[in-house]
Amino acid sequence: MRLSRYFLPTLKETPAEAQIVSHRLMLRAGLIRQHAAGIYTWLPLGFAVMKRIEQIVREEQNRAGAQEVLMPTIQSADLWRESGRYEAYGKEMLRIKDRHERDLLYGPTNEEVITDVFRSCIRSYKDLPLNLYHIQWKFRDEVRPRFGVMRGREFLMKDAYSFDLDTAAARHSYNQMFVAYLRTFARLGLKAIPLRADTGPIGGDMSHEFIVLAETGESEVHCHRALLEKPIPEGVDYDTDLQPIVDDWTGLYAAADEMHDTAKESELGDALVTARGIEVGHIFHFGTKYSAPMGATVTGPDGEAVTVAMGSYGIGVSRLVGAIIEASHDDTGIIWPESVAPYHVGLLNLKTGDAATDAACASLYETLGPDRVLYDDREERAGAKFADMDLIGLPWQVIVGPKGVAKGVVELKNRATGAREEVSTESALARLAE
RNA sequence: CGGGGCGUAGCUCAGCCUGGUAGAGCGCUAGCUUUGGGAGCUAGAAGCCGGAGGUUCGAAUCCUCUCGCCCCGACCA
Numbered sequence: 001m002r003l004s005r006y007f008l009p010t011l012k013e014t015p016a017e018a019q020i021v022s023h024r025l026m027l028r029a030g031l032i033r034q035h036a037a038g039i040y041t042w043l044p045l046g047f048a049v050m051k052r053i054e055q056i057v058r059e060e061q062n063r064a065g066a067q068e069v070l071m072p073t074i075q076s077a078d079l080w081r082e083s084g085r086y087e088a089y090g091k092e093m094l095r096i097k098d099r100h101e102r103d104l105l106y107g108p109t110n111e112e113v114i115t116d117v118f119r120s121c122i123r124s125y126k127d128l129p130l131n132l133y134h135i136q137w138k139f140r141d142e143v144r145p146r147f148g149v150m151r152g153r154e155f156l157m158k159d160a161y162s163f164d165l166d167t168a169a170a171r172h173s174y175n176q177m178f179v180a181y182l183r184t185f186a187r188l189g190l191k192a193i194p195l196r197a198d199t200g201p202i203g204g205d206m207s208h209e210f211i212v213l214a215e216t217g218e219s220e221v222h223c224h225r226a227l228l229e230k231p232i233p234e235g236v237d238y239d240t241d242l243q244p245i246v247d248d249w250t251g252l253y254a255a256a257d258e259m260h261d262t263a264k265e266s267e268l269g270d271a272l273v274t275a276r277g278i279e280v281g282h283i284f285h286f287g288t289k290y291s292a293p294m295g296a297t298v299t300g301p302d303g304e305a306v307t308v309a310m311g312s313y314g315i316g317v318s319r320l321v322g323a324i325i326e327a328s329h330d331d332t333g334i335i336w337p338e339s340v341a342p343y344h345v346g347l348l349n350l351k352t353g354d355a356a357t358d359a360a361c362a363s364l365y366e367t368l369g370p371d372r373v374l375y376d377d378r379e380e381r382a383g384a385k386f387a388d389m390d391l392i393g394l395p396w397q398v399i400v401g402p403k404g405v406a407k408g409v410v411e412l413k414n415r416a417t418g419a420r421e422e423v424s425t426e427s428a429l430a431r432l433a434e
Numbered sequence: 435c436g437g438g439g440c441g442u443a444g445c446u447c448a449g450c451c452u453g454g455u456a457g458a459g460c461g462c463u464a465g466c467u468u469u470g471g472g473a474g475c476u477a478g479a480a481g482c483c484g485g486a487g488g489u490u491c492g493a494a495u496c497c498u499c500u501c502g503c504c505c506c507g508a509c510c511a
Binding site: 019034090093140144155159209279317319320332381385399402 | 460
């Protein structure tokens with residue numbers, strides 16, 4: 001993409017409304033623009049990152065055996081009356097009426113809708129297990145939206161719902177998602193740790209929050225150091241028993257600030273790490289909480305009706321854009337992990353209009369490919385181009401100036417390390433092809 | 435939902451206390467000079483001062499109401 005034609009409204013100054021670093025950088029780097037409190041428009045660069053995140057989430061969900069669907073944003077209140085949540089949910093739920101005065105709502109979550117789909121389609125235990133997910137916009141009318149996209153009212157979320165014959169089978173579904181989450185966050189370039197979460201009235205040990213570590217994170221976490229170095233499971237066969245992997249990850253001490261245990265922590269000694277983090281995922285087994293009141297049953301092997309056991313598994317996709325920035329930035333801007341970067345390379349023409357420099361850039365742009373390169377061909381001064389490119393945080397920069405071109409070299413800069421080296425055009429191309 | 439703060443040009447802000455009809459920097463437009471880390475000069479365009487009501491000869495400025503946004507706290511992917 002040529003920057004001269006790209007809609008990328010960067011800001012030199014920080015808008016007054018943004019307090020935390022990811023919010024500031026998202027506005028300054030032209031990723032989003034605020035529409036109303038907690039509601040944002042995604043501009044091309046921000047949207048590109050979000051789509052890359054979404055795709056990684058999708059691939060790992062599919063790999064774990066979940067199937068993608070798309071449920072509506074606007075839901076009928078009647079379903080929520082069945083589950084009893086229409087009254088219970090409170091003011092966070094945005095309630096609306098259509099022209100016939102029918103009660104509708106903008107979905108804050110989708111348990112009712114998916115349970116309704118399930119009960120109308122599935123009759124036999126032979127159709128289990130089933131795990132359906134979608135990536136869809138949600139709306140929760142937070143009293144106080146803040147931190148930009150990290151705590152918006154409208155947000156993009158992946159939510160999966162599993163259906164099983166009994167709790168033992170549900171545990172396997174749960175474990176599949178647990179492992180998929182470990183892999184997903186690792187692929188996004190994040191260090192994420194699972195924390196045992198409060199299961200409320202249901203009890204049991206089947207609820208975990210996934211916290212991404214970032215120095216500027218809003219919550220404090222305490223955990224065993226070994227958790228941070230644990231290798232991510234590779235080549236997992238999701239049909240085998242995953243309990244050993246889950247046990248391995250949950251056997252080490254890890255707790256959120258409000259649940260931490262100072263006695264256990266003092267036993268850890270040097271192995272204790274206190275860090276800050278951002279919640280980006282939550283997995284939860286809730287048994288028959290919705291299937292029972294809504295009549296989601298299957299015929300079991302013995303011919304009896306069985307109320308299915310369910311779980312739900314969320315990932316905050318739009319929040320992850322902010323979370324990744326919180327975890328990966330410096331004073332000059334964003335540093336995108338390669339896996340989510342909107343472009344792989346930024347090509348800087350330091351002297352647009354200079355025939356030799358233009359020609360060198362055109363050739364590089366053509367060879368590297370417009371889909372992988374953001375080419376700054378604007379008639380701006382070099383300084384402005386450096387500043388913008390650092391701000392938007394593409395992993396690599398190829399800097400082409402008239403002096404270098406005369407010598408047959410360009411400069412290759414790694415955004416994360418800041419390391420720059422003069423290399424021949426050919427070797428720059430070779431390096432970036434990796 | 436309790437407490438606090440702020441709405442003046444696209445952005446950051448001054449002016450408000452002590453009423454007299456609007457300013458700066460950046461950005462934008464044009465020209466010239468510049469050209470490897472957000473250039474310089476010149477000339478421009480750009481705001482019914484969030485909205486409504488009131489006080490006053492006169493309101494960005496004082497009063498009342500209202501809308502919006504931000505921050506702290508309680509709650510959440």
